[in-house]
Amino acid sequence: MKTNIYNDLLKTKSLDPANVEIFSKSTRDKKNLIVKIDKISGVIFIEDYFVGNSEYFEGVKGSLIENQNFDDYENFEDREDSLRRIQHFKNLILNKDICDFGCGRGSFLKLAKKYARKVHGVEIQKNYLSLLNSNGINAEHSIQNFNTKFDTLFLLHTLEHLPNQIQVLEEIKNYIKPKGKIVIEVPHANEFLLRNLKLEEFKNFTLWSQHLILHTKESLTNFLTYSGYKNISIEGIQRYNIANHLYWLRHKKPGGHKTDLAKLETPELVEEYSNSLKKINASDTLIATADV
Secondary structure (H helix, E strand, O other), X not given: OOOOHHHHHHHOOOXXXXXXXXXXXXXXXXXXOOEEEXXXXXXXXXXXXXXXXXXXXXXXXXXXXXXXXXXOOOOHHHHHHHHHHHHHOHHHOOOOEEEEEOOOOOHHHXXXXXXXXXXXXXXXXXXXXXXXXXXXXXXXXOHHHOOOOEEEEEEEOOHHHOOOHHHHHHHHHHHEEEEEXXXXXXXXXXXXHXXXXXXXXXXXXXXXXXXXXXXXXXXXXXXXXXXXXXXXXXXXXXXXXXXXXXXXXXXXXXXXXXXXXXXXXOHHHHHHHHHHHHHOOOOOEEEEEEEO
């Protein structure tokens, strides 16, 4: 299935065709899928493949529940991300009407209910909708089903899955109140293990057919500017810290954040390592905030 990925990158001036080359001939789940890169801008993208909405309806995206008990979170990472986001975005949640676009099973929104005026979710995975509504989250499969506007609209590791990103960004702007904000969290193309250390095993793991773009700060800014957003601010954050990186370097696979290496991660070390990665623009995640 064709997507708008390449055209979106072109019209936002996020790539130059003369600079585009093949970055990989496979992803971790598709052995013959070409991934490209603009060797100057650094943006990484899949030009002409989309898994299709039917896969999301049935639950390919993030539906695996680990056997271990993580207090009704989807897995360890879901729990840690949800707790981090509550702290990071608290001023954009407190006494606000918020919506999480692509909210999954609603872990973030269940926590946000304690602080927000009202929480809403958009999620196309069918088996999650009843779960969300039973947890007091007003959830719909399409944002067009809402007849209200939101103070803050979140897309938390959702944008990279969308085959028509500019179209969606322009549409959802209509559901944000005047003086409201959009918050976007996406994986970063300049991630340290990928771009600085060029770790082939990490490259083979992190490239995924469902991640249609790995954005840079510049490309994400361009997409938001083109879609009509203002006062754009983008920062890098590190989801997987030094224990994970050490494990990758030693064992060439993920999971270090759940091993004894995590005992090294004092709050001071985590903060310093994260700050060091931010300074060289090599964090694994980007967070954008913008006004309508």
